[in-house]
Amino acid sequence: xxxxxxxxxxxxxxxxxxxxxxxxxxxxxxxxxxxxxxxxxxxxxxxxxxxxxxxxxxxxxxxxxxxxxxxxxxxxxxxxxxxxxxxxxxxxxxxxxxxxxxxxxxxxxxxxxxxxxxxxxxxxxxxxxxxxxxxxxxxxxxxxxxxxxxxxxxxxxxxxxxxxxxxxxxxxxxxxxxxxxxxxxxxxxxxxxxxxxxxxxxxxxxxxxxxxxxxxxxxxxxxxxxxxxxxxxxxxxxxxxxxxxxxxxxxxxxxxxxxxxxxxxxxxxxxxxxxxxxxxxxxxxxxxxxxxxxxxxxxxxxxxxxxxxxxxxxxxxxxxxxxxxxxxxxxxxxxxxxxxxxxxxxxxxxxxxxxxxxxxxxxxxxxxxxxxxxxxxxxxxxxxxxxxxxxxxxxxxxxxxxxxxxxxxxxxxxxxxxxxxxxxxxxxxxxxxxxxxxxxxxxxxxxxxxxxxxxxxxxxxxxxxxxxxxxxxxxxxxxx
Amino acid sequence: xxxxxxxxxxxxxxxxxxxxxxxxxxxxxxxxxxxxxxxxxxxxxxxxxxxxxxxxxxxxxxxxxxxxxxxxxxxxxxxxxxxxxxxxxxxxxxxxxxxxxxxxxxxxxxxxxxxxxxxxxxxxxxxxxxxxxxxxxxxxxxxxxxxxxxxxxxxxxxxxxxxxxxxxxxxxxxxxxxxxxxxxxxxxxxxxxxxxxxxxxxxxxxxxxxxxxxxxxxxxxxxxxxxxxxxxxxxxxxxxxxxxxxxxxxxxxxxxxxxxxxxxxxxxxxxxxxxxxxxxxxxxxxxxxxxxxxxxxxxxxxxxxxxxxxxxxxxxxxxxxxxxxxxxxxxxxxxxxxxxxxxxxxxxxxxxxxxxxxxxxxxxxxxxxxxxxxxxxxxxxxxxxxxxxxxxxxxxxxxxxxxxxxxxxxxxxxxxxxxxxxxxxxxxxxxxxxxxxxxxxxxxxxxxxxxxxxxxxxxxxxxxxxxxxxxxxxxxxxxxxxxxxxxxxxxx
Numbered sequence: 001x002x003x004x005x006x007x008x009x010x011x012x013x014x015x016x017x018x019x020x021x022x023x024x025x026x027x028x029x030x031x032x033x034x035x036x037x038x039x040x041x042x043x044x045x046x047x048x049x050x051x052x053x054x055x056x057x058x059x060x061x062x063x064x065x066x067x068x069x070x071x072x073x074x075x076x077x078x079x080x081x082x083x084x085x086x087x088x089x090x091x092x093x094x095x096x097x098x099x100x101x102x103x104x105x106x107x108x109x110x111x112x113x114x115x116x117x118x119x120x121x122x123x124x125x126x127x128x129x130x131x132x133x134x135x136x137x138x139x140x141x142x143x144x145x146x147x148x149x150x151x152x153x154x155x156x157x158x159x160x161x162x163x164x165x166x167x168x169x170x171x172x173x174x175x176x177x178x179x180x181x182x183x184x185x186x187x188x189x190x191x192x193x194x195x196x197x198x199x200x201x202x203x204x205x206x207x208x209x210x211x212x213x214x215x216x217x218x219x220x221x222x223x224x225x226x227x228x229x230x231x232x233x234x235x236x237x238x239x240x241x242x243x244x245x246x247x248x249x250x251x252x253x254x255x256x257x258x259x260x261x262x263x264x265x266x267x268x269x270x271x272x273x274x275x276x277x278x279x280x281x282x283x284x285x286x287x288x289x290x291x292x293x294x295x296x297x298x299x300x301x302x303x304x305x306x307x308x309x310x311x312x313x314x315x316x317x318x319x320x321x322x323x324x325x326x327x328x329x330x331x332x333x334x335x336x337x338x339x340x341x342x343x344x345x346x347x348x349x350x351x352x353x354x355x356x357x358x359x360x361x362x363x364x365x366x367x368x369x370x371x372x373x374x375x376x377x378x379x380x381x382x383x384x385x386x387x388x389x390x391x392x393x394x395x396x397x398x399x400x401x402x403x404x405x406x407x408x409x410x411x412x413x414x415x416x417x418x419x420x421x422x423x424x425x426x427x428x429x430x431x432x433x434x435x436x437x438x439x440x441x442x443x444x445x446x447x448x449x450x451x452x453x454x455x456x457x458x459x460x461x462x463x464x465x466x467x468x469x470x471x472x473x474x475x476x477x478x479x480x
Numbered sequence: 481x482x483x484x485x486x487x488x489x490x491x492x493x494x495x496x497x498x499x500x501x502x503x504x505x506x507x508x509x510x511x512x513x514x515x516x517x518x519x520x521x522x523x524x525x526x527x528x529x530x531x532x533x534x535x536x537x538x539x540x541x542x543x544x545x546x547x548x549x550x551x552x553x554x555x556x557x558x559x560x561x562x563x564x565x566x567x568x569x570x571x572x573x574x575x576x577x578x579x580x581x582x583x584x585x586x587x588x589x590x591x592x593x594x595x596x597x598x599x600x601x602x603x604x605x606x607x608x609x610x611x612x613x614x615x616x617x618x619x620x621x622x623x624x625x626x627x628x629x630x631x632x633x634x635x636x637x638x639x640x641x642x643x644x645x646x647x648x649x650x651x652x653x654x655x656x657x658x659x660x661x662x663x664x665x666x667x668x669x670x671x672x673x674x675x676x677x678x679x680x681x682x683x684x685x686x687x688x689x690x691x692x693x694x695x696x697x698x699x700x701x702x703x704x705x706x707x708x709x710x711x712x713x714x715x716x717x718x719x720x721x722x723x724x725x726x727x728x729x730x731x732x733x734x735x736x737x738x739x740x741x742x743x744x745x746x747x748x749x750x751x752x753x754x755x756x757x758x759x760x761x762x763x764x765x766x767x768x769x770x771x772x773x774x775x776x777x778x779x780x781x782x783x784x785x786x787x788x789x790x791x792x793x794x795x796x797x798x799x800x801x802x803x804x805x806x807x808x809x810x811x812x813x814x815x816x817x818x819x820x821x822x823x824x825x826x827x828x829x830x831x832x833x834x835x836x837x838x839x840x841x842x843x844x845x846x847x848x849x850x851x852x853x854x855x856x857x858x859x860x861x862x863x864x865x866x867x868x869x870x871x872x873x874x875x876x877x878x879x880x881x882x883x884x885x886x887x888x889x890x891x892x893x894x895x896x897x898x899x900x901x902x903x904x905x906x907x908x909x910x911x912x913x914x915x916x917x918x919x920x921x922x923x924x925x926x927x928x929x930x931x932x933x934x935x936x937x938x939x940x941x942x943x944x945x946x947x948x949x950x951x952x953x954x955x956x957x958x959x960x961x962x963x964x965x966x967x968x969x970x971x972x
Contacts, residue, residue: 041583045805047576047684048563048585050717082801082848084825091804141809270848272857275688275798277718 002202003234006210007165007226008121008157010194011172012150013182014128015060020147021127022051022094027148030131031188035142043147045089050276057125057149058101058280060181062290064151065102065123067179067297074282076101076124078274083267086141087130095152097271100124101280107155107175108299109167118168119156126150151181157196157207162227169193169222174298178323186218193222198243199233209243213250213257225250229257301326309333309340318348324362328369336373338380346376350390354397367396375403387460388412415461418470424457425467425474440479447471483508484645485968488702491648492550495542502542502553506535506597509555513599513646516967521621522631522640524560525568526600531555538595549594550705550729556591557647559638560601561608562693563682564588567598571684572616572637573606575832576812585682586717587651587693587710594709599647602637606834607803608655608686610634611906613662614897615836622893623665624965625931629890632662634686638696639666644967649697649706655686656791657885657910659694660922664885664934667924669951669961670696671703672910674942675917676721678707679714685802687795688719690914699961700923700951704728707944726945732952739773741950744878748784749909755888761926761933762884765954769882772953779878781870784912786863791911792904793847793860800844806832839900868916875940880950883909885922885934913938921947924960932960 017027023042041049065072079097105120130146132139153172159165173191176182183190198210213229216222228250233243247266248257261267296304298320305316305326319329329347333340351372360366375396379389384407392406407413415421428450429436439446447468454467483491483505494500510528517523538553558564561571563581565588570576584592591598605615613621613636621636623629624644631640635652639662642650652659654672663670671694678693685691695706711725745766750759770776808814808828815827833841847856874881886906896903913920918941926933935954939947955961 041581044810046563046581046583046811047569047571047579047805048561048581048680048682049583050681050719052716052718080801082804084804084807086807086809086821089805089810091807092801268850270801270845270850270853272797272801272848272853275719276685 005230007159008196014190015149021149068105070102070105095126096124331369502535502538522637555597558651561684574617586679605634608634632665634658663922665890667932679717681716737773741774744779749883757928765925787912796844889931
């Protein structure tokens, strides 16, 4: 029997505000900041302290809601979610429950079967908890993160495979980056996933018991966790068993999910309206002004790139995958005489190879757009050959410097002088009579081999068009 | 005449003409507290050193600064649920026995800025849960009029301190009658303010939707002086009101009578069970108010009978959540002789909370539970709206309503403690005001067997000025507020 997965995703994203959700404490890097330095009576739950809303957090949340095509509610309600845990200083988390900020949105993802729409059920605001760590039989609590604004984005159970889950997560990640509402820094836990997974017989539209996998904190964990869970549930049904409703953890080391709480131990959060905060009432004009200030989003940018720069969807997709990369591409285009398509292939090829090899962040591209434009233009006007330009680019990545200077220092300028090239070709043909004979006998693929020899002998400086022309002529001369 | 017998206004005149210093005044109160309070037990903490330091600061300002207010250099006490930086703030709970906040409540900050002098913190029912101070985790406060009787609650310590001359005024806190009931039982004047009129920032919450800080003093005029100092919008409290604060005391000085005011008498508050002496005192008081020029009419608040269940349901629910932070992790009592995290929680809360607190946490948790929320909490909120609408309708035709504060005078210590329901019912006339968020003033209007009787004057939102005016005019024609318990002059 074939099984199909039914998956809904809850994403928690920290919002890029200067201060916390309900107090004036600074939001800091929770990994590098000294513990418990950015705290106050409000975010440590001191008796009598009261929450006050951070307007910026609401603005960022509205921005996301609008970008996801949600309906933004002009009145929403904060609610208390009650449970005990040491990282939750008040004994309740201020969240939103039955009247969230935004509902009914959608995100388009690309699947093997084409474009698919994933419905967004709700987008709401809440506060983050503190962070626990354990060492030497002690537990430590750091409240620096307590009260940091969090956005929860919940889908309908529209995802059908780990690949779709990943596509959705990647897309959402990109959108949040485009909106500049989240740092996107997954390693710091600024985006965290929870997946609700059930499986059913292929073709059925029934919804079976689901399990909830918590704390999937990377794309990898998200894919592996859902993959494992789908398989696990499928095997249970295959042997006639019943899937229990439970909350699961995921162990990245073993690649397996494990039970955290069963249905019986499920929390009853006893939600009720937060009496310390009046209903959040938004002005429609304010919402509209946020809508007007929304940046171009990935889909729109992709369409534009394909049209404006005559790129293929594949080329455009790479460039728009990160806003900073897209911006960089456009800057190079604006500073270059070369066709956008040529620039795109340089960025997709050598450029990305170095970015990835050197593990560089898009925020820290070491090469000025102006310099890359110049280098590509030098290829265009044949000042350097393509292979020399690669050497120059490598040098720029490793040690910096202007392309023109590197070309000069390394003596990489392309040579078009016929006499020079002719001498080298003559030597190659004389040194390799066997290959000449084979070529003349019809093994045309050897042309590339001769070209390679010539490039090596000239250290890539010879103008390839000229070289090819002279080479063909010289070989033909041999025939006589 | 001794210093504690003066009104705030009279004391202010002595201070500003420098006939006495705030330090002398403060020493006199501290001396009285140390002499009398071991029997009355109105204070949980007496802050001698800080008080004298604050008094000396006040003296400095009285000497040099023209901008002194009527409260500069005046001592006061505060209910122990109001946060005071560096001074124990216990809510009379063992779970907060040694808790010293690292910040001041906004109301305290405002009194610091006027250079008032904090004498100490008053006993209360644990977290405000009770009507007698018998639920204090430490000890029961005695009614200064008769030590065998309760002072009322939950701000019983504050009421007893003012009534016994151990503080010229006190900051109380009213969630479901907690200022008015003890004010009535102890024969002083107490104001339950409009919800949001005084910032709740730093007030340790019992029921966030109902909690209000309010002044307790010997007269409506003194109450007005304190209200002016502590009221106002606070950015740290999102539920505080934006409206500017009136100059209440100035308007009291100008008022001459109550002409033009229409006073409603809700018939649901004069029913069976009302002590006949309370009833007759109230009727006399209403006649006196009528003779001051007010028109008196009968009105109806038809949903009054639901006020008690609605109030207790909502308050238990919110309290169960508000008390979750006392988990032994960050402050207060922490039972570390425990096997696990759950064990820390269980032992800390088992040892730290009293019986009434535990009862309310359990009932409130139940009322909010999945499957019960709609039937209890949500239903209660709907009925709350009906009760609020009762008042709105009554205030369409009336400027204020007058009722008793309590059906009886102060009951005996131990009389109701074993019957929680009976105890809850003693709040029958006071809780509706909290459900509606409106202000109400309690003024003494009689004595029965040597125990005070209180009149409750209720008004629409932000009608404090009208209520204080009625109270003030009434007190200008009567002398109940100038009668004092036997311990006023000294211990019997």
